[in-house]
Amino acid sequence: IRKIGVLTSGGDAPGMNAAIRAVVRTALFHDIQVIGIRKGYNGLLNGEIKEMYSKDVSNVMNLGGTILHTARCPEMMTQEGLNKAAAIYKILGLDALVVIGGDGSYRGMAELAKLGVNCIGIPATIDLDMNSTEYSIGFDTAVNTGMDALNKLRDTSSSHERCSVVEVMGRDAGYIAVWCGMVGGAEDVMFPEAKGVIDSQKVIQQILENRSIGKRHNLIVVAEGVGGTQKLAKDIQDITGIQTRATILGHLQRGGSPTAIDRMHASMMGYHAVKAILEGKENQVICFNKGKYEIIGLEESLGMEKTLDQDIYNVIKILAI
Numbered sequence: 423i424r425k426i427g428v429l430t431s432g433g434d435a436p437g438m439n440a441a442i443r444a445v446v447r448t449a450l451f452h453d454i455q456v457i458g459i460r461k462g463y464n465g466l467l468n469g470e471i472k473e474m475y476s477k478d479v480s481n482v483m484n485l486g487g488t489i490l491h492t493a494r495c496p497e498m499m500t501q502e503g504l505n506k507a508a509a510i511y512k513i514l515g516l517d518a519l520v521v522i523g524g525d526g527s528y529r530g531m532a533e534l535a536k537l538g539v540n541c542i543g544i545p546a547t548i549d550l551d552m553n554s555t556e557y558s559i560g561f562d563t564a565v566n567t568g569m570d571a572l573n574k575l576r577d578t579s580s581s582h583e584r585c586s587v588v589e590v591m592g593r594d595a596g597y598i599a600v601w602c603g604m605v606g607g608a609e610d611v612m613f614p615e616a617k618g619v620i621d622s623q624k625v626i627q628q629i630l631e632n633r634s635i636g637k638r639h640n641l642i643v644v645a646e647g648v649g650g651t652q653k654l655a656k657d658i659q660d661i662t663g664i665q666t667r668a669t670i671l672g673h674l675q676r677g678g679s680p681t682a683i684d685r686m687h688a689s690m691m692g693y694h695a696v697k698a699i700l701e702g703k704e705n706q707v708i709c710f711n712k713g714k715y716e717i718i719g720l721e722e723s724l725g726m727e728k729t730l731d732q733d734i735y736n737v738i739k740i741l742a743i
């Protein structure tokens with residue numbers, strides 16, 4: 423192994439820089455040359471590359487976003503684009519390509535693997551919606567940002583005796599929502615996995631019950647994958663007469679200096695990715711499951727299933743009385 427490439431792809435996540443740093447420095451430690459590829463798969467196709475030295479990853483651990491920048495890359499969805507990417511990988515003389523990204527980026531890796539590219543994945547998405555791993559880089563920072571927002575909204579909702587409906591990110595998954603709901607002390611959480619269990623009528627009923635027992639303000643979390651936050655706020659106000667405000671956190675949750683948890687996982691996963699390459703592993707992804715870092719075949723990882731532990735929701739309801 424003499425030379426590897428590294429890129430960040432798909433949606434950005436706080437901690438990606440710590441992962442880049444770990445990949446670059448672990449590789450350099452083992453005398454492997456590292457090529458940084460900008461803007462995800464786009465950089466591979468357009469030749470936006472640059473050799474990375476140790477100093478290139480100085481002072482980046484604490485930064486949100488990604489110093490390599492990231493983007494979606496539609497060209498990768500065509501056979502022509504994939505052939506070109508694989509050809510450039512070979513021209514560059516790379517022995518492996520480390521991709522830091524989400525499930526979409528992993529699907530891109532699987533296509534490149536068919537063309538002889540040795541792809542190693544590091545899971546990074548704030549949404550936690552990757553089936554092969556219980557942790558993905560960025561989640562903890564996003565939840566902390568959500569918690570911070572909920573704390574602040576709680577202050578003002580309490581002063582004005584209002585109801586606050588807060589939409590958090592998560593795409594089609596409710597991980598961020600239930601975590602924010604729990605740690606922010608929300609009364610209720612609407613998340614996609616609970617379809618049929620919790621709906622707006624039940625939430626409104628809950629608000630009315632809580633008011634009848636003396637609660638003077640309300641905090642409701644809605645997952646991006648459920649949506650309809652403005653309408654829910656309006657319905658709550660119309661039906662209950664309680665002043666209700668909707669807040670959509672949106673991309674705020676994508677940014678910020680990564681938490682200790684994100685820096686730790688990113689550093690360890692970056693190290694494990696390079697270690698796997700040194701051991702001659704091909705087309706694998708790094709995972710964190712049952713408290714341990716492990717490595718799983720790329721194809722296998724894409725076929726795996728994971729479910730949100732709905733017990734968290736049951737506890738939120740118990741604690742919301």
Ligand code: ADP
Nearest residue numbers: 432433494495498523524525526527529530533
């Ligand atoms: P994430 O990695 O955060 O889930 P996306 O779903 O946007 O983000 O995927 C990132 C990129 O991965 C896409 O823009 C595309 O270039 C590539 N990609 C996704 N799915 C495929 C696929 N089926 N074949 C080839 N490339 C893909």
